[in-house]
Amino acid sequence: MKQQLMMLLLGTASVLCSCETQVEQHEKNELRAPAYPLVTIDPYTSAWSTTDNLYDSPVKHWTGKDFSLLGVAKVDGQTYRFMGTEELELRPLVKTSEQGSWTGKYTTQQPADGWQNIGFDDKAWKEGEAAFGTMENEHTAKTQWGEEFIWVRRVADIQEDLTGKNVYLEFSHDDDAIIYINGIKVVDTGNACKKNERVKLSEEVVASLKPGENLIAGYCHNRVGNGLLDFGLLVELDGYRSFHQAAQQTSVDVQPMQTYYTFTCGPVDLKLTFTAPMFMDNLDLLSRPVNYISYEVASNDGQKHQVELYFEAAPQWALDQPHQESVADSFTDGNLLFLCTGSRNQEILKKKGDDLRIDWGHFYLAAEKENSTCAIGDGRELRKSFLDNKLEAPTTNGYDKLALVRSLGETEKTDGHLLIGYDDIYSIQYFGDNLRPYWNREGNETIVSQFQEAEKEYKTLMQNSAAFDKKLMEEATAAGGRKYAELCALAYRQALAAHKLVQAPNGDLVFLSKENFSNGSIGTVDLTYPGAPLLLYYNPELVKATMNHIFYYSESGKWAKPFAAHDVGTYPLANGQTYGGDMPVEESGNMVVLAAAIAKMEGNADYAQKHWETLTTWTDYLVENGLDPANQLCTDDFAGHFAHNANLSIKAIMGIASYGYLADMLGKKDVAEKYTQKAKEMAAEWVKMADDGDHYRLTFDKPGTWSQKYNLVWDKLLNLQIFPKNVAETEIAYYLSKQNKYGLPLDNRETYTKTDWIMWTATLANDKATFEKFIEPMYLFMNVTPNRVPMSDWVFTDEPNQRGFQARSVVGGYYIKMLEGKLIK
Template sequence: MKQQLMTLLLGATTVLCSCDSQVTQREKNDLRAPAYPLVTIDPYTSAWAFTDNLYDGSVKHWTGKDFPLVGVAKVDGQTYRFMGTEELELRPLAKTSEQGNWTGKYTTRKPADGWQNPEFNDKAWKEGEAAFGTMENEHTAKTQWGEEFIWVRRIIDIPEDLSGKNVYLEYSHDDDVIIYINGIKVVDTGNACKKHVQVKLSEEAVASLKPGENMIAAYCHNRVGNGLLDFGLLVELDDYRYFHQTAEQTSVDVQPMQTYYSFICGPVDLKVTFTAPLFMDNLDLLSRPVNYISYEVVSNDGRKHQVELYFEASPQWALDTPHQKSVADSLTEDGLLFLCTGNRIQDILEKKGDDVRIDWGRFYLAAEKENSMYAIGDGKKLRKSFIENKLEAPSTEGYDKLALVRSLGETKKSEGHLLIGYDDIYSIQYFGENLRPYWNRQDNETIISQFRKAEKEYEAQMKNCAVFDRKMMDEATAAGGRKYAELCALAYRQAIAAHKLVEAPNGDLLFLSKENFSNGSIGTVDITYPSAPLFLLYNPELVKAMMNHIFYYSESGKWTKPFAAHDVGTYPLANGQTYGGDMPVEESGNMLLLTAAIAAVEGNADYARKHWETLTTWADYLVGYGLDPENQLCTDDFAGHFAHNANLSIKAILGIASYGYLAEQLGKKDIADKYTRKAKEMAAEWMKMAHDGDHYRLTFDKPGTWSQKYNLVWDKLIKLQIFPESVAETEIAYYLTKQDKYGLPLDNRETYTKTDWIMWTATLANDKSTFGKFIDPVYLFMNETTDRVPMSDWVFTDTPTQKGFQARSVVGGYFIKMLENKLTK
């Protein structure tokens, strides 16, 4: 199969490269993205712009931590910063738990009024070491906090006068947090969950900080699941900026594989393009850990100008925290200049967790050696020397920056590119065995060979990406309208880059997701389920690779329960489920439905045949327990446990129907008839139990409730014909009466929603116009949200704010409308 995919790609490449240039002309994406994808390789090497202008803030990892990448154009001696900011240099005044050790007084019982004030008597409170949190899930937690509430008081000693200084509070929290400095409220997040937030203190708060003892007091509410509280103070260093003048950004445009920026730098125009050639029909290319940064400079006054482009990268690209020590180096090979950096201590695959970045392997920045200059060292000295027409800097003994300058000479027009990438050496630990990335699965490749291939293919891949982008946008527009297409463009790289591709010891392909900003689980079934439409559309082999580990887990005897596991560990350690609660109906239904979807796309049930015994066990479990689910979690686990879930029951019924569908495909007619008949009987019973007049209930036992029945979409797409079409029609009509400004709530309990489920719900509609009525509010949310992060899928519908989650692969579910077109042609 892999060989067939390679053959197909080679043929496609010839066609793409020979296409007329007009085919690649794009229509601009007008969506103001919450964050713009720049470098998208995998869950660790994933860089975004969180601001409208590329130069308004630091380039960031999807978690929000800085991945400093600075770009400056020097034109006739004048500098214009077009990318990133000079790294905010902060000195800790009171370290967070990740910067050092601190202790505080705490209580989990509501204290008397005035607890936040310095003079409050806290002698009866306990003393604990920060951070405070659920130690089983939060790697920074040193004091167990599993209760619903916590109040913490921390005395800090400030040795200096801070008058006129910029002081920042850094904090991490899960969930609601309120923080006071010397009794002055400085943070009140409401219902939210974030890590490593830095907020500049008001003049009033800074004025209250006197030399000597000061008080930081915080309250946190753990609503469900994980808990975390940590905080500290930092002060900004003086005189570290050299690139004060910025370019003028004139446009930004997100296409599926490329993000285009345009700038004016005085007398020249500059275009910068970030490209990730994520072709899903070429797995070696999909897994190649190299992206492109292209540039084009054109005179806008008809004259020649002396132009240089300066690029500076920080070792934070290869560190979990900026306080770790790094090493840096350079080399040249085959006409390419390489700069690289990495952690001084190489503890490969030693860390796991959610808000964790890679700190093993090496980050690389490369360009043609000709007309390139480079230096490695202190960032401030690098910038100063570039302004002074030289490039040199002393070492910092552990935090050297990488600087690369492209000299374009005196020119009216010039273009070129850089390559940016990462060698993680080993990517995943799979049931005790460390696995190399897919591109080096046979241990016969090097990061240098990958860069060489990327360099050789640059021209062809840029054309191929442009052709793919145009084609995908045309097809998405035809399926769901222009706004739908623009959302899909933003979702494409996000969904893919939240996975890592490896090969298991038994030869299975593994495309393992990371639960970004939910709990960090690896290979989660209820992440695979919503993500799958994108991969079903472009390569069902990748959907199998998102499921193989779950089948192996059961079939190897490592997982012995009669239903599917939730996950196989915490990223990047896939050694067995680490999630605290099972989701029996949810995950079994997901696996059966996706196996049926693969059969529908491929036109055969060969994949199901391989795992028939396991699928039978799961189907029988759903027959016994799926109609009226007991008190348990579903994929929307943030809502907590609850019983009699009508939407979860639909999943169980359609999971049983999927088993019947697969049996039919395999010629097992008696089995097919039995399970299909059972599914129809359960569906008829469901309609009686869930009926609530003009809609169907959230739970069978609660009249007057409602919820999105997004699981129904597979009845339509796979043509299972289990539920009457009137069920979906009734629900769609009802949902249109419940929409808020920014979307359809998930159910009647809260004003939050899941944008991926809205896409599925909208696909139940029988016409494009009605589909668009559900998509428009989601588009409006993404266009107006004040939370500038890679697309969140868990957001409020009445305010433009996220509830939680970001950069998750589940936005692959946006492609379900395009998948419908493929399956129902």
């Protein structure tokens, strides 16, 4: 009766979770996500669908590399591919620098017209080995290029007829790149930065590729600090596809912990659910490296049908580059059948950087051994053997696929699940110590025991995950509207999976972020700050865990400066700051403000008391240097250094006020009065310095400028009462006049924005309706952007394009509107 009532209330907008037991019903998320989360464990094991239909492209790692995971239903002998594509099999035709070595002619001075054409005289150009880039930041760079521009000409000797072949250009660039083949423009990226991108060549370009010498010519514009240019050609192998018929996808729905798909496979309907039970109040569960893929099969014609489900995973899940050799195995434990793969050379924690994938440890796929069969070997042969009803294949030379078949028999309705996960053995190097993942912090767990626990808790976790999702969406809708809630749903797993949880040797809980597609830094304070609202809302202990390493860095004497560090290394090596420039006001303000936010959530300042001496040092630095900041970076470092930053000044003032707030909670009344009064005096000066009539300036010295003052939100959330209320009201009114189709620009200098800061800025509004006016354009952007990547936080507002960054933890900042409801009661 209760279930019938819920169905009537929710109507056609409701869906039922596809799992082996009844679960909560929820309202469907209507957002067409830029990318759909599938498997979300940590920065390395993170898989997404980047197309509207799950079967329209390969499953991808957040970096855009293929994480091949194939799913096929065989119904009465007919096959229907419902997940992924058969891995595109390519061989290098003209190798990139990662596939082999090549040299080219280059210049950093503007060449004459026609430089991209065959026959151009490049004798005066230099010769260098690819890739061309900033060698201190790009591990593939062999020829140093730090100037603003570069032009490269590469003669490619092709010794085969490519008629009728599918040929691809593969290239890496930072930033703007234009690439020509035999004088024909193939790529014009605009202001972007990508690694190992592929573009299928048109028939015209392929026809121009004749046996003998051909020319690939590339231009690149290095806008800020990093530069990179590399390119080559790949040709598609023939006859690798076995599953030509796709299922018909009928819906997709992203909830915070689960992504639901539904398909029609001829006479059978299939529901597929990806679940990451990332409960922040259970750290062992949060860090458990196992996700679920659940399925439910139901006849749509009332008849029974013979059904098998085929799942195939590539070793790329455990490799950085596809050309690395792997080893694979299968075994049983208890009632589970396991398949696993890993790199042949287990070089644990030997790599650091941004656009990298893990190549140590092992990837696992598991299912109930009853009615399951498996095989390891050549992918094409595995697929053919499945079609022939005998799962077997010869092994390959170091690139075996994993195939798992669930035989569901002749059925009208049935369900089941797979488990998918990763054992990284050691996760982080922390000031010289190699740390195990939190789930194995004592060294007494195994990946098999984690899978067995996950199997035992499956039904309970599916119920709890669905119930959690339903509650979160209801709370988010109440706080900021339905579109806000749908953005929060997409942000949840992305924000958490961009961290790794470990326990430091001193017992500290450490939750380390990775700067995905920004620079690869680990434990960055100005990622901690914007991402904190999600963690504050659900478990302040995790906010402390994003700060503990920075306190340790200072208090151990390893960082001796009187302000907070920017980071503690480059992921996964947390051995000390590697970022090239300090952000003294930014990071110090971030740390003190977050200490106050933790105190507000917990009702005590015990955490601040533990680090009082360090907080005092940082706050005194803000008092001395924060009102009118000198030429320096803030968290929006992509905009470059500049002085007199009004929003950065607010951060300093909020930091000083937060210190006063903490002192008051600790009974240090004289200290509280001193610093609170100082913050109010600085705020009064700020108002005079930044006043520009109907708004406040970007920098104190430049009238006619403006910027988002997102740091001001803490005056409201912590009820500090430092700035006059009309400051926020004036800014909000002005911002509404500056919005573009896809959002509010960060400031007057560019049309790009940061989506996390829009959420913070919008939370300054006094009413929900005004808040939603800022969310609508953001929602539109995510709904229509052609950049199919895990949500970018750095996007343009006058066009639906990503500027940079993706899959970053800062989208946890979307939860600041929900946090407002907890902090202001």
